[in-house]
Amino acid sequence: xxxxxxxxxxxxxxxxxxxxxxxxxxxxxxxxxxxxxxxxxxxxxxxxxxxxxxxxxxxxxxxxxxxxxxxxxxxxxxxxxxxxxxxxxxxxxxxxxxxxxxxxxxxxxxxxxxxxxxxxxxxxxxxxxxxxxxxxxxxxxxxxxxxxxxxxxxxxxxxxxxxxxxxxxxxxxxxxxxxxxxxxxxxxxxxxxxxxxxxxxxxxxxxxxxxxxxxxxxxxxxxxxxxxxxxxxxxxxxxxxxxxxxxxxxxxxxxxxxxxxxxxx
Numbered sequence: 646x647x648x649x650x651x652x653x654x655x656x657x658x659x660x661x662x663x664x665x666x667x668x669x670x671x672x673x674x675x676x677x678x679x680x681x682x683x684x685x686x687x688x689x690x691x692x693x694x695x696x697x698x699x700x701x702x703x704x705x706x707x708x709x710x711x712x713x714x715x716x717x718x719x720x721x722x723x724x725x726x727x728x729x730x731x732x733x734x735x736x737x738x739x740x741x742x743x744x745x746x747x748x749x750x751x752x753x754x755x756x757x758x759x760x761x762x763x764x765x766x767x768x769x770x771x772x773x774x775x776x777x778x779x780x781x782x783x784x785x786x787x788x789x790x791x792x793x794x795x796x797x798x799x800x801x802x803x804x805x806x807x808x809x810x811x812x813x814x815x816x817x818x819x820x821x822x823x824x825x826x827x828x829x830x831x832x833x834x835x836x837x838x839x840x841x842x843x844x845x846x847x848x849x850x851x852x853x854x855x856x857x858x859x860x861x862x863x864x865x866x867x868x869x870x871x872x873x874x875x876x877x878x879x880x881x882x883x884x885x886x887x888x889x890x891x892x893x894x895x896x897x898x899x900x901x902x903x904x905x906x907x908x909x910x
Contacts, residue, residue: 648842648908649900652882655815657777658690658898661700661805665822666888668703673710679888681742683820686894687782688746696777698812700785700805701739707731732786739784749781754788760807770811777812802868806875806883817876818897819869820888825905826866828853843907846874873907883907 662683669676690697705724708731709717718724736752743750753773759765776783785808787801802819809817829837843850854866869885876883884897886904896903 647900648882649902649906652816652884652900652906653898655695655882655898657696657812657814657816659698659700659805659809659812659814659817660687660690660820660894661801661818662702662820662888663801663822664702664706666820667701668706668710673706675707675710675738680738682892683888683894684739684742684746684748686892688743688748689895690898691748691780691782696812698773698777698783698785698808698814699739700801700808701735702786702801703735704728704731704786707735735786736784743782749779751776751781751783753783753785755785755804755808756788757804757807760810766811773808773812802872803875806872806881809876809881810879813879814881816898817872817881817883818894819872819883819885820893821869821885822887822889823866823885824887824890825885826850826853826870830855840905841902843873843905846870846877846907877907877909880909882909 660683666683667676667680668674687697687699705717705728708727708729711730711734712727714727718727732754740750753769753776755769759769773783773785785804787804805817805819808814823831824839826840826843827837828840831837831839840853851867851870854870873883873885884904884906886893886897890896890903893903
């Protein structure tokens with residue numbers, strides 16, 4: 646059995662979706678077709694008997710549109726303000742669509758620095774595990790209304806890896822607007838080769854990860870490699886894949902050659 650084929654046996658799966666995968670780049674409006682497809686696939690994972698946690702970005706993107714702002718704010722205070730508006734709307738949408746599939750969800754807002762605070766870390770771990778035991782789907786996001794550095798530099802990639810470590814997940818799936826890790830930037834070279842498997846994160850792999858993220862998101866490939874380091878060093882396989890691929894989660898779980906697989910140590 647190949648490494649890919651073994652993914653179907655994973656029991657605890659974390660799915661992270663980026664801002665660019667939830668909204669239309671041209672208008673900033675929510676892409677309901679893609680969002681509902683994501684929710685349907687996560688529900689299917691639950692129906693297969695797996696525990697699933699969704700780590701979602703998008704609060705600032707949704708809040709920007711809700712407040713009728715012409716573009717994403719540059720001021721930190723304004724970013725935090727629109728995040729507060731957007732998080733409420735985003736959670737309402739998730740709850741409404743998940744309920745149509747008879748799934749209960751729970752909102753968890755945390756910051757990355759909880760990993761350095763044993764009591765808070767343990768509390769978060771206990772809550773997440775209790776929710777999974779109850780059959781609910783935790784929906785985790787960065788607490789952008791109090792975060793500072795994260796709101797500028799991250800797009801929940803690292804957070805999703807930390808959550809994976811907290812709950813001792815088996816598989817982390819990062820869904821973005823790129824197919825995976827390329828040897829070169831595919832936006833500059835149409836012939837750039839997609840790397841399907843990474844067994845070790847070397848200096849060469851880190852070099853390939855240069856470049857920024859999309860307009861609506863803040864995460865780039867570098868933050869995804871950082872997440873892969875955390876995941877693989879804790880025995881968690883990780884896949885980077887394009888959220889626009891039809892049935893992308895199903896294809897990953899059933900071992901198809903989708904995206905880039907970072908193999909756990």
